[in-house]
Amino acid sequence: MTSLTCFKAYDVRGQLGKELNEDIAYRIGRAFGKFLQPLGVPKKVVIGGDVRLTSDELKNAVTMGLVDAGVDVIDLGMTGTEEVYFATNYLKVDGGVEVTASHNPMNYNGMKLVREGSRPISCDNGLWDIKRLAEENIFDEPVTKASVTKMSVLEAYIDHLMTYVDVSNFKPLKLVVNAGNGAAGPVVDALEGRFKALNIPLELIKINHEPDGSFPCGIPNPMLVENREDTRAAVLAHGANMGIAWDGDFDRCFLFDEKGQFIDGYYIVGLLAEAFLQKNPDEKIIYDPRLTWNTIDLVTDAGGRAIQAKSGHSFMKESMRTEDAIYGGEVSAHHYFRDFSYCDSGMIPWLLVTEILSKRGGALSEMVSSRIAAYPSSGEINSQIENPEEAIQRVQNHYGSNAINIDYTDGISLEFDQWRFSLRCSNTEPVVRLNVEARGDFEMMVKKTKEVLLLLRQGIAR
16 A cells, blocks of 8 residues: 555645645545445535646646545536535535645646535544545445536635625725736636726726746745745835735735835734624634734733634644634734635735725725734744754743743744744644744844844754
8 A cells, every 4th residue: 555645734735746646636536435335325515626738647647536425526627625615505505625735836836625615624534534545445336426517616715705894984095916817816807896886986907817837926925034025015106005915816915105115914813803893792713823922912901802822724724614714824824714714815805904995094004014013023934853852841941940931832832031933844834933022122033032032943854
């Protein structure tokens, strides 16, 4: 039995040819089908794929695997991940598959799997079972042949997105939208059409807009500093009020203020949490342990309840459901919404921020500057380290005796009077992630960041 290394903690992701190919994709389809129907009861699944050059062939292979397992398939065509989330719940089917490698390099692809109600499938609740079945590759022939139907849910999806905002609040604004030649372009076009039909005075300036799996402007990953220049330059050139950029499958959006400055996702979490609580006081907000003080401060002041959850979409979604939270956000720019099946969306956040801009007036930079000054943060810093657990323990041994609080929800978080930091091993990459924040002291944050990194990187691999 061959071990399949493309199965990760939250999804399927691997190098093409070496870890993932059409045969493996077919076996994953067969395994997912068997996983969904333990009693042989016919099931139905939606499937979509991003713009990568290999996504269609892998999607077809998964589809054939599902069909041969007796599962009816609804092919949504080219989609972002959240369109599969939406369709799974909207069509009341038994599961969904998005073929995507999101922001990974060109030689990667993968899949994100959900079950009924768009509930995530991860290593904790079935992904390892699917892995085992795909590795064993022993499947019975189905009693009945299943079908494949092509369908679009784009209009219904746009209808749903528009429920998050009150169109009467929108003022004339100019927005730069950078799809990165990923899957976001068609959805932006559909939203623009809806804006025009409703006489909403938003002007969209599109760059790198057409879907192109060769990614002529580079892999769409605005988390990388070098991938932000196109958006920044366009905001300045057009005098735009805001810039928006997406990753490849657009389950994350990244915002730029009117000066072209990138806004760390941490401060957008606080902005959205505050906005939700102004409309819905006493609700619960989920946040992750990496950076916390700004979110806790804003949620508490707005009368809400801030609840910490482990980083990662499956953990965040589980906590969202358990607490019935109205909104949840991670510093990595994943934003979760109760009315979106507790799933993450890269379209809802920028619509909400656009409405906030319209209602409050003024500039986006002014809305976040006071929060950045109150809680300056390092942003997430990744380090490739040979013995990550040993390195994290070394840091903890150094600082632990002086910490006011040590939290183990996700890696370690150490808190002091005026600063705090978190360290965790990535679930998707061979790196250790560091986040540092301080109370109103930028120089302290910079100093402590350098201090922790120096200690962490003793024995660094490269």
